[in-house]
Amino acid sequence: MNDLSELSRRPYFDHHWAGIRHSCDARVFSMPFGSGSKNVRGKRMHANPSSVARMAGHPLHPMFVPFPIAFFVGALVTDLVYWRTASMMWETFSIWLITAGLIMGGLAAVTGAIDFLSNREIRGLSPAWPHALGNTIALILALINAFVHSRDGYTSVVPEGLILSVLVVIILAYTAWMGRTMVYQYGVGVTE
Incomplete structure (x- = not known):
């Protein structure tokens, strides 16, 4: 064979x-x-540079990544709707989406950090550092955003919460592109 x-x-x-x-x-x-x-x-x-955080041969980091992206984009959408309608229901949706994004983002960060710190080949790739640092910044901004959203009234979203949601989504778009580059150009975690 x-x-x-x-x-x-x-x-x-x-x-x-x-x-x-x-x-x-x-x-x-x-x-x-x-x-x-x-x-x-x-x-x-x-x-290919291999993923260290695996379950049943499958890398864990790519399994967790789509969830925080979806939650944080959803939070941005609900922030925009709240900004236009001032209905508290949308602010409540936002804080739940941000909380879920922080939880899943934490799981993605832990598994990504295990791969990043355990494999010298991954750390040597040019997109790895912007990917790791950008995601760290996005999670810190999302945590600050959760505290901003926990305030009462219209100021819980407008303008600081909305600005933070936009920044998190922009950073995640960039870091997702860097992660895509690591998988499709350098084959990180792709088994032969």
Whole structure:
């Protein structure tokens, strides 16, 4: 059994989503990322930086990441609706979404920090530092936003809460792009 036996049986669609460039012969391909490499059937294969925080072979950090993004974007939307309507229901939705985003963001941060601190290859990638620092700043701003939202009245959202929600979403958009770059360009956590 060789390194490519499993991949050679997969259809093109799986190769495409795994980041593998397709050729007429699916057994001959090259991985477009990773710092280490090995030769397989005359092609130079790259080893991907592995994720340390795993469960059943799957990296945990990418499993947690979509939740805080969705919660913080939802909080921004409910802040905007509250700004336009002044209905307290929307402010209540915002604080619950921010709280849920902080909880899930904390889980994503812990698993991301485990990967970042445990693997020198990941720390060596250029998008890793902006990704880690940006997410840390976003969580700190979200925590401040939770305290701002805990005030009574219209000032709990407008203007400080709304500004903080916008900043958190902008930072998360950037750090999500950096995380995407680490996965799709450098293959962080992608198993071969």
